[in-house]
Amino acid sequence: MRIRTNVEGIDARKGLVYLDGGGSIPYDYLVMATGAEAVRLDIPGKDLEGVHVIRDLTHALKIKTHLNSGAVRKAVLIGGGYIGLEMCEALRRIGVAVKVMDILPRPAVRWDAEFTELIVEELEKNQVEFLPETRPLGIEKGKASALRMTTSNGNLDADLVLMGVGTRYNTALAQSILIRMGESGAIGVDFHQMTSVENVWAAGDCCEVFHKVAGRWVYFPLGDIANKQGRVAGQNIGGSRVEFPGIVGAxxxxxxxxxxxxxxxxxxxxxxxxxxxxxxxxxxxxxxxxxxxxxxxxxxxxxxxxxxxxxxxxxxxxxxxxxxxxxxxxxxxxxxxxxxxxxxxxxxxxxxxxxxxxxxxxxxxxxxxxx
Amino acid sequence: MRIRTNVEGIDARKGLVYLDGGGSIPYDYLVMATGAEAVRLDIPGKDLEGVHVIRDLTHALKIKTHLNSGAVRKAVLIGGGYIGLEMCEALRRIGVAVKVMDILPRPAVRWDAEFTELIVEELEKNQVEFLPETRPLGIEKGKASALRMTTSNGNLDADLVLMGVGTRYNTALAQSILIRMGESGAIGVDFHQMTSVENVWAAGDCCEVFHKVAGRWVYFPLGDIANKQGRVAGQNIGGSRVEFPGIVGAxxxxxxxxxxxxxxxxxxxxxxxxxxxxxxxxxxxxxxxxxxxxxxxxxxxxxxxxxxxxxxxxxxxxxxxxxxxxxxxxxxxxxxxxxxxxxxxxxxxxxxxxxxxxxxxxxxxxxxxxx
Missing domain, CATH: 3.50.50.60 (FAD/NAD(P)-binding domain)
Structure with a gap:
């Protein structure tokens, strides 16, 4: 088990993984489980202290440390997807004032308008303001609060800015050995989690999954799916012949x-x-x-x-x-x-x-x- | 709509229903929806005041009137099936002491022992005593309480005795016109709710239903199934061609x-x-x-x-x-x-x-x- 180790490159013909800082590891089977990363909006001030993305445990710890500093009274969430909406509850529970902004007219747009109206009502009931059709333009240091956001709908004060604007698959390594990417842009796999390159498998948020209702391969990066794919890949590498028949997007x-x-x-x-x-x-x-x-x-x-x-x-x-x-x-x-x-x-x-x-x-x- | 009217007999060839007390009604289509009735154990004292079966609204009203008299401090439920167990909660909520007896070693025997143990624990937590392998022998007027039950396990005082020992399909009318009964003894129907007699349909607790997992016709008298069967019978009589494909015993x-x-x-x-x-x-x-x-x-x-x-x-x-x-x-x-x-x-x-x-x-x- 090598943790905190970056892979610099792969030689798929020789079956070698090159490590950052020198050295290599030979493999019989290789699993691409490179996951996805949170998108950080490319706006001025995106790297200021107090501006965070939400994806993994390290982000959570950073946010928590920032919150524990006690200086956070106001938070702005960029993006009304489910990650941002789930954060609202945690922030309100510790008394932080929360606004959620989205460039779209509704939060959680995968749900139809009849239901997103209920979501907005539920946010309001809990003193969270939803700002529709609001584009973030930039973040700078503030006076009243630590940060000041400029948006297409005016300015917002905030001590904490969270970006929950989606994730992007990590496929650079897979591309470097010419693994076939699917239509979605994520790694293409078959029902056994095999990629197009011999002895290379993929599982989780870096690869596609078959959607049984749509009847096509899609990108659907959710934790429970990643777990199933990992298990199927492992079983197949271990010599079983297991298929992952796909999801319904639950x-x-x-x-x-x-x-x-x-x-x-x-x-x-x-x-x-x-x-x-x-x-x-x-x-x-x-x-x-x-x-x-x-x-x-x-x-x-x-x-x-x-x-x-x-x-x-x-x-x-x-x-x-x-x-x-x-x-x-x-x-x-x-x-x-x-x-x-x-x-x-x-x-x-x-x-x-x-x-x-x-x-x-x-x-x-x-x-x-x-x- | 004729309510409070008994049917005395049917002439299936002429398409006539004879009413109790004279008169008849002609029919093109006849639906047997005679339901089922609660079994009243044939033990001495079964008809004493304070001894009830549980099945329909009239029983519920009788029990409620009896409870409202205020004289009920102790109740004994004969039968640890789900009807009896559901009654426990209602009785405990108004402060009545409750014992549940069953001739079997466990309540709710359709569930396996690992789970019925939990049920007994849950009853105990709520001060309901479960008496296993206890056979009711008779009921007589009591001294300490209104009633006194003799059982294979000693005597029990009670102001209220409820019998929840199962139901029995009402098929006498159906048998009188020689409708085919299923193996279970209830009325046999096909997937359209038709019986073996032309233009006679059946639905609900008087007839069988197809169990898709068992792959056979069974007797499964539950309210939601009865509703579905009634709807299917009605649609077919109305000219649609609807099948009720069966249940899984949920x-x-x-x-x-x-x-x-x-x-x-x-x-x-x-x-x-x-x-x-x-x-x-x-x-x-x-x-x-x-x-x-x-x-x-x-x-x-x-x-x-x-x-x-x-x-x-x-x-x-x-x-x-x-x-x-x-x-x-x-x-x-x-x-x-x-x-x-x-x-x-x-x-x-x-x-x-x-x-x-x-x-x-x-x-x-x-x-x-x-x-």
């Missing part, structure tokens, strides 16, 4: 008291990939009405007009959203039709839902539209 | 703070139906460890040694059991293998579980055993 994040979950394709993605999507959104109940405090659960389903199959699902609510998307993930993985879903046998008891679950009701509504 | 009940859920077959059922079952039980976490109060979630999976397919699942815990069984219900419905389940894409975020969900961990353990 994901969830928590923003204060809201579960925000989805799987499969959005309508827009489905249309882009050549499907003929139809959707339906219902507001149901996550548990039995007489047991609840009137929590609402939004379920949006997308189906394919051509064959009636389920293409995607989004669920948002204070409870029960993860449960429904977990359930619907298997429906997506196995290619169930919306009609089949409408009569699916799910565990029912009054404390846990209606005799017709929100999934049934949503599926029935969509089945009507699908004809 | 079920759940709540006993105080415990979610007790299952779907598919137990090992014992699987063996009885000719499968070659292998099982594995793990204790995992329902949500991310750093977000939890160390809640444990038990997941037991049963697989088929012949083809690796999932045959059944049981999940018990303070939270997350319904979510997992809901998810696994679709896996059972679609016939996934345990190996497929071990790499299934499910929505992950730290507040909602581990990067490997309890489902993955359980599936991996079982996959090892299945080889």
């Amino acid at each position: 994901q969830v994040f928590k923003v204060f008291n809201l579960e925000v979950a989805s799987a499969g394709l959005t309508e827009e993605e489905a249309a882009r990939y050549g499907f003929d999507p139809v959707s339906s959104l219902i507001w149901g109940h996550p548990i039995g009405k007489s047991f609840s405090r009137c929590e609402r659960l939004g379920v949006k389903l997308v189906g394919d007009r051509n064959n009636g199959r389920l293409l995607g699902a989004q669920c948002v609510g204070e409870m029960g959203a993860v449960q429904r998307v977990s359930t619907l993930s298997i429906a997506l993985w196995t290619g169930l039709t919306v009609e089949q879903l409408a009569y699916m046998d799910l565990p029912y008891a009054p404390p846990f839902g209606g005799v017709w679950d929100a999934i049934h009701i949503a599926a029935r509504e969509l089945a009507k539209k699908l004809g | 079920q759940v009940f709540k006993v105080f703070n415990l979610e007790v859920a299952s779907a598919g077959l137990t090992e014992e059922e699987a063996a009885r139906y000719g499968f070659d079952p292998v099982s594995s039980l793990i204790w995992g976490h329902p949500i991310g460890k750093s977000f939890s109060r160390c809640e444990r979630l038990g997941v037991k999976l049963v697989g088929d040694r012949n083809n690796g397919r999932l045959l059944g699942a049981q999940c018990v815990g303070e939270m997350g059991a319904v979510q997992r069984v809901s998810t696994l219900s679709i896996a059972l419905w679609t016939g996934l293998t345990v190996e497929q389940l071990a790499y299934m894409d499910l929505p992950y975020a730290p507040p909602f579980g581990g990067v490997w969900d309890a489902i993955h961990i359980a599936a991996r353990e079982l996959a090892k055993k299945l080889g």
Whole structure:
């Protein structure tokens, strides 16, 4: 185990890895697990003290040290994706004033507008202001606060600026030995996690994954997928013949008291990939009405007009959203039709839902539209 | 709509329903929705005041009136099935002392011993005593309490005795017109809810349902299934051609703070139906460890040694059991293998579980055993 060691180059024909500072290690099998890194926006002041990206433990420790200094009263998050939204809760809990800005009109744009409205409401309930269509222009040292941001929407004071504007795969080493990259730009692999170069495998956020609903290879850098890919690569190198059949794009994040979950394709993605999507959104109940405090659960389903199959699902609510998307993930993985879903046998008891679950009701509504 | 009207007989050739007290109604289509009734144990004293069965709203009202009289301090539940266990919570909440007796050594015997132990613990935590292997012998008027029960394990005082010892399909009318009964004894139907007699349909607790995992027609009287069957029968009578493809036996009940859920077959059922079952039980976490109060979630999976397919699942815990069984219900419905389940894409975020969900961990353990 060599930690804190950089690889300078690879000779794939000789099976050698060259280390930074000299020396090399021979290999029979090589696994590219170079991951991805957080994008740091190229704006003036991006390297000032108090400006951080969020990706790994070292970033977390830096941010924590900065927060522990006690001088942080105001934070600005650049980017309304799920990483930024998850940070809001941690910052509010220690009393930091938080604003989230995004160049788009909505946070978490993978979710449809009906649901992102709920997210903005939930942020407001927790004194987090969302600034839509706001472009960061630069950061400089401030007077009232440590930093001062200029944006397309005026200036903002901040003691802490966090950039959560996406990640980018690390593929330079893979490219240096001419491994084939996929359409997404990440490393191309097959169902065994093999790359195009003999005895070289890849797993995790540096490579693509097969999306079973889309029917194509995509870039979907999530930790649970990376774990599965790593395991499959390891099993295959160890002599087993294991396939990783792919994902359905299941994901969830928590923003204060809201579960925000989805799987499969959005309508827009489905249309882009050549499907003929139809959707339906219902507001149901996550548990039995007489047991609840009137929590609402939004379920949006997308189906394919051509064959009636389920293409995607989004669920948002204070409870029960993860449960429904977990359930619907298997429906997506196995290619169930919306009609089949409408009569699916799910565990029912009054404390846990209606005799017709929100999934049934949503599926029935969509089945009507699908004809 | 004729309510409070009994049917005395049916002439299926003429398409006539004879009413109690005279008169008849002609029909083009007839739906048998005669349901089931609670079994009342045939023991001395079974009809004494204060002895109730639990099945429908009228029973609930009678029990409630009795409780409201204020004279109920002690209750005995005969039968440790889920109906009896669900009643415990309601009775404890109004301060009634509760004992649950069963002729079997465990409550809720559809769940395996590892889980029924937890149920007994949960009952004890809530001051409910479970009396195993106890046979009710008779009930008489008491002195210390309104009633006195004699059992194979001594005598019990009670002001209220509830019998939750199962239900029995009402099939007398169906039998009178020679409808074919299934192996279970309930009305036989096809996938459209048609019976063997022309223009006569059946739905709900009076008829069988197809169990997709068992691959056979079974009697499974649950409210959500009855609702689906009723809808399918109605759609077919209305001219659509809808099939009810069947169930996987998904079920759940709540006993105080415990979610007790299952779907598919137990090992014992699987063996009885000719499968070659292998099982594995793990204790995992329902949500991310750093977000939890160390809640444990038990997941037991049963697989088929012949083809690796999932045959059944049981999940018990303070939270997350319904979510997992809901998810696994679709896996059972679609016939996934345990190996497929071990790499299934499910929505992950730290507040909602581990990067490997309890489902993955359980599936991996079982996959090892299945080889």
